[in-house]
Amino acid sequence: MATFSIKDIEAVSGIRSHTLRIWEQRYGIISPKRTDSNIRYYDDDDLKYILNISILNKHGYKISEISRMSKEHIGELILKLSGHNNIYDTQVKGLMGAMLSFDEFAFHSILTTSVIQIGMEQTIMRVVFPFLNEVGVLWQVGSIHPSHEHFASGIIKQKLYVAIDGNIGRHSEYKKRFLLFLPENEQHSLGLLFANYLLRARGHEVLYLGQEVPMRDFKDALGGHKPDYIFTILTASHINIDKQELVNNLASVWSDAKILLSGIQFVKADIDFPESVRVIKKMEDFIQFANSISHNYSQN
């Protein structure tokens, strides 16, 4: 079971640490365990409970009122709120709680409800990415296990696969050909998968090679597919790769294609980008680009 410092709780829940202490003192609302030197630490259940309290509090419930509610009642109210409004923070906190308790049903239903309410794209942009951002905060401070991240990203990927499936073969007359891949050792495929979905939803043809693609296999795929665009993402800082060489290789390997690069490692890299290369700084920019090449596209 993971443990969290009061600072971790503050970072994830948005509740200031002194406020947490005063809640504890005045309302006995949470009673974290203490180290031998009297420092508070919180477990998964505590964090989930605090996230729920924070949601109710933001929806106007008084803290004194919440302190008198049973955990079951709080759970019921949260489920109601997640289902009946589209304030994204509620969904983000809900996903966090579901992840920490490995509650697959809750995780699925929050995502599904959101997709029904605001569509797949907005769910990814406004709920999933902010959620992953918060996971990243906990990840950096070492407060969650890899299993939590795998659990969450597994379900999110599953949702994306289903959504992608629904668009297979639906090509528009203005379709462009895309080749999507991740360089060797780059593991974070969610962004690429989302790009796959965005493009297919707009009627483009996508050859999705996924992660761990060696350059020679990549070259084999090019001849058959003849892409108009090649898109890749590089985010992981630990990858020992010559980025300039990778960029040069990509620019020369299929000269008919434009190269689209995204991910922090390209965005902040000190590289000479050939003319055919375009760096996409944010996912919003990719969506804008995808819209600009997609005639008559309207979301959802």
Added chain:
DNA sequence: CCTTTCTCAGTTCGGGGTCC
């Protein structure tokens, strides 16, 4: 109806301890 008082919730301050 307006002012005063009370209640609630969050913030600030100061002093001391713990951790890295």
Added chain:
DNA sequence: GGACCCCGAACTGAGAAAGG
């Protein structure tokens, strides 16, 4: 040694209740 944590007390602001 500096960042972080703990605690209690006092302060602040908003809103509700009381009362003249």
